[in-house]
Amino acid sequence: MEKEVAIITGAASGIGQAIAIALSERNICTILVDKNPCTETIQQLTGDFFEHNGDINSEAFIDEVITNTIKHFGKIDILVNNAGTCGRSSLETMTLEEWTRDISTNLQSTFLFIQKVVYPHMKEQKYGRIINISSISGMNGGAISEGETVGRSGPAYAASKGGVIALTKWVAKEIGFLHITCNSVAPGATETGITKGVNYEISNQPINRMGQPSEIAAAVAFLASKEASYITGQVLAVDGGLYM
Structure with missing residues (x-):
């Protein structure tokens, strides 16, 4: 059987690294x-x-990434948009530069990768799996800070991840007839470089601990599989039960 080919962004560490290992x-x-x-x-x-x-x-x-992938492997079956940045400035102090960085890295790059992978590659083969890593912050606006801003993910992060969720649903409706699915995994508090040194209030979670990158990767691997062929436009929260 011919091997599938997956692009994973942000693959050097954290969740992206775990996803690459799980797919490999x-x-x-x-x-x-x-x-x-x-x-x-x-x-x-x-x-x-x-x-x-x-x-x-x-x-x-x-x-360049897409061209070289097609050159070396001849196709793209799976796209995982995971790379991201997380500014932690407050609404009052956030600069336009910080805002633009998170919106561009988290949302704009996701749009561009999807557009360029689907057309023409996934469209021509009439098959594909797209998984976008969003965040619980994109679903609930981030943690309640009670006046404290240090450590809380900023407004650009929440807005960009909310945008990723909306984009996921829009794309799913657009390309489903091509047998291409598009879903999102929304991690909660997970032990990565982005969350290092941040004190999360997890005592009120049903599973009251930090998540592990491998647990996010397991959800991605399922959505990337052929077994998930009838699932699209969904947001799978992997968050210890925080958002329900």
């Missing part, structure tokens, strides 16, 4: 995309891979 364990060829070297991820892969280092805010770089 399922005999899927992984295209690792990150501004930083994916050395630690590569050491844990069990299958074929290709690495691209660059800025996903650059349309030219996105074109």
